[in-house]
Amino acid sequence: MMRAPRLLIFDSGLGGLTVFAEILRLRPQADYLYAADDAAFPYGAMSEEALITRVLDVMGRLIASYAPDAVVIACNTASTLVLPHLRAAYPDLPFVGTVPAVKPAGEISRSHLISVLATPGTVARDYTHELVRTYASHCAVTLVGSRKLAGLAEAMMKGESVPDEAIAHEIAPCFVDFDGRRTDCVVLACTHFPLLTDHFQRLAPWPVEWIDPAPAIARRLDYVLREELGFRSEGRVEEGVRHRVFFTKGGPLSPALEAVLRMRGLEPDEVDPFPWPMPARSAL
Numbered sequence: 318m319m320r321a322p323r324l325l326i327f328d329s330g331l332g333g334l335t336v337f338a339e340i341l342r343l344r345p346q347a348d349y350l351y352a353a354d355d356a357a358f359p360y361g362a363m364s365e366e367a368l369i370t371r372v373l374d375v376m377g378r379l380i381a382s383y384a385p386d387a388v389v390i391a392c393n394t395a396s397t398l399v400l401p402h403l404r405a406a407y408p409d410l411p412f413v414g415t416v417p418a419v420k421p422a423g424e425i426s427r428s429h430l431i432s433v434l435a436t437p438g439t440v441a442r443d444y445t446h447e448l449v450r451t452y453a454s455h456c457a458v459t460l461v462g463s464r465k466l467a468g469l470a471e472a473m474m475k476g477e478s479v480p481d482e483a484i485a486h487e488i489a490p491c492f493v494d495f496d497g498r499r500t501d502c503v504v505l506a507c508t509h510f511p512l513l514t515d516h517f518q519r520l521a522p523w524p525v526e527w528i529d530p531a532p533a534i535a536r537r538l539d540y541v542l543r544e545e546l547g548f549r550s551e552g553r554v555e556e557g558v559r560h561r562v563f564f565t566k567g568g569p570l571s572p573a574l575e576a577v578l579r580m581r582g583l584e585p586d587e588v589d590p591f592p593w594p595m596p597a598r599s600a601l
Contacts, residue, residue: 333391476573
């Protein structure tokens with residue numbers, strides 16, 4: 318196709334910006350909508366049933382309004398739980414999900430000590446444990462569930478102060494020193510976490526490879542667009558098309574966050590066409 322693809326990037330908050338940045342590098346001429354369901358952030362606080370219902374409802378409205386050619390679920394929690402339901406509901410629409418990058422960690426680790434830094438829900442899910450059994454059975458894998466890092470990343474992006482001590486405390490369990498060997502790879506199994514990579518590198522007790530899944534997600538999407546949908550990379554965006562972003566919570570953005578979004582090539586919508594209230598407390 319000669320026209321540019323319309324791409325929907327979806328996350329519970331700002332973590333998907335790490336994925337969007339990599340996709341934008343490969344497809345700078347695509348038409349983007351970045352949607353953050355921040356009214357329900359964090360997804361890890363919801364029951365699995367409530368989360369599935371929530372994402373299906375929000376995505377249904379997004380797909381009906383925006384008519385994307387492909388959708389990226391830039392969230393580990395939503396990908397592991399909701400992708401099968403989305404693919405069943407929209408069999409003709411390609412979905413690209415996010416999974417913990419255990420396979421590359423198992424391939425590149427020399428010490429055979431790796432850690433998976435994720436949300437507690439991702440750490441607990443059978444899907445994650447199966448990835449470890451399949452791709453890193455030759456390694457000693459430490460699963461670290463952080464309840465605070467995603468919120469700290471959100472706060473930082475909004476211009477709020479984030480204490481080094483809080484970040485250092487959350488990543489400390491990732492670093493294992495055993496029998497003369499040390500952890501040499503840490504899988505960032507939440508898209509929010511790469512937003513804090515500079516802090517991780519500065520606060521780590523020793524250097525490790527921080528594995529961000531975003532480049533692999535971008536390559537997968539590019540393959541789907543090119544090989545499965547026939548979108549040539551040189552397609553042009555129609556005049557007047559913007560790379561848009563909106564938040565389901567609504568309300569004004571902080572100046573710091575608006576500046577970050579514009580710096581990343583996203584233009585906030587002045588009027589949010591998808592006002593979604595906070596989920597009922599019984600669902601949390």
